Amino acid sequence: xxxxxxxxxxxxxxxxxxxxxxxxxxxxxxxxxxxxxxxxxxxxxxxxxxxxxxxxxxxxxxxxxxxxxxxxxxxxxxxxxxxxxxxxxxxxxxxxxxxxxxxxxxxxxxxxxxx
Amino acid sequence: xxxxxxxxxxxxxxxxxxxxxxxxxxxxxxxxxxxxxxxxxxxxxxxxxxxxxxxxxxxxxxxxxxxxxxxxxxxxxxxxxxxxxxxxxxxxxxxxxxxxxxxxxxxxxxxxxxxx
Numbered sequence: 577x578x579x580x581x582x583x584x585x586x587x588x589x590x591x592x593x594x595x596x597x598x599x600x601x602x603x604x605x606x607x608x609x610x611x612x613x614x615x616x617x618x619x620x621x622x623x624x625x626x627x628x629x630x631x632x633x634x635x636x637x638x639x640x641x642x643x644x645x646x647x648x649x650x651x652x653x654x655x656x657x658x659x660x661x662x663x664x665x666x667x668x669x670x671x672x673x674x675x676x677x678x679x680x681x682x683x684x685x686x687x688x689x690x691x
Numbered sequence: 692x693x694x695x696x697x698x699x700x701x702x703x704x705x706x707x708x709x710x711x712x713x714x715x716x717x718x719x720x721x722x723x724x725x726x727x728x729x730x731x732x733x734x735x736x737x738x739x740x741x742x743x744x745x746x747x748x749x750x751x752x753x754x755x756x757x758x759x760x761x762x763x764x765x766x767x768x769x770x771x772x773x774x775x776x777x778x779x780x781x782x783x784x785x786x787x788x789x790x791x792x793x794x795x796x797x798x799x800x801x802x803x804x805x806x807x
Contacts, residue, residue: 612798619800620782666734677786678724678747679796683733 599667697799716785
C-alpha cells in the first residue's frame with residue numbers, strides 16, 4: 577500500500593532563507609507525486625506535480641521539487657522564503673494505473689516565515 | 692470558467708441532524724473525489740464517484756455516510772445523525788477522467804462542518 581511521510585510537522589524559516597520541506601513515499605512502483613498548499617481556511621492549491629520526464633519540477637510561486645527514485649523522495653524547495661509562503665504544505669501520491677487514482681496524503685508541514 | 696464549487700462553505704449542525712454537502716465539479720469533469728480533513732489527522736480519502744456510479748467508497752465510515760453523483764446535478768455527501776466527531780473540513784476534487792490526473796486534480800474550497 578502506498579504511504580507518504582512528511583518529515584517535520586512544523587518548519588520555521590527566516591524571510592529570504594531557503595525553504596526545504598521533506599516528503600518520502602512508499603510505493604511498489606513510482607507513483608504520480610504532488611505538492612499542494614493550503615492557506616488558512618482555504619482550499620488546496622496545486623503547487624507542482626511529477627508525472628514523467630524531467631525529475632526536477634518547477635511550480636508556482638518559485639517552488640520546485642525533485643523526484644529521486646533511489647531515495648523515494650520528492651522534497652519541496654524554494655531558494656528564498658517570502659512572508660506570503662506561510663501556509664500548510666501537503667505532499668500526495670496517486671497510482672499510475674488502476675481504476676482509482678485517489679490521492680494518498682502526508683500529514684502536512686506547517687511553514688512559518690519569520691521577518 | 693468556474694472551478695469546483697462546494698457549498699455551503701460553512702455548515703453548523705446539532706448532534707443528530709443531517710448534513711448535506713454539495714460539490715459541483717468543473718465543467719467537463721466526470722470524476723469526483725471526496726476527502727475529509729480532521730484536525731491533527733490530515734487529509735483522508737473518502738469516496739470516488741463517476742456519474743451515477745460509486746467506484747471506491749473504501750474510505751467512507753460504514754454507517755451514517757453516503758455519497759452520490761447523479762446524472763444531473765452536483766455530487767452530494769450526506770451525513771446522517773451527525774456527531775461531534777464529524778466536525779471537519781470536507782473537500783471535493785474533480786478530474787476529467789482516468790489518465791488525466793496528471794494535470795492535477797482541481798479542488799473546491801471545502802465545506803467546514805461544525806457539529807454542536
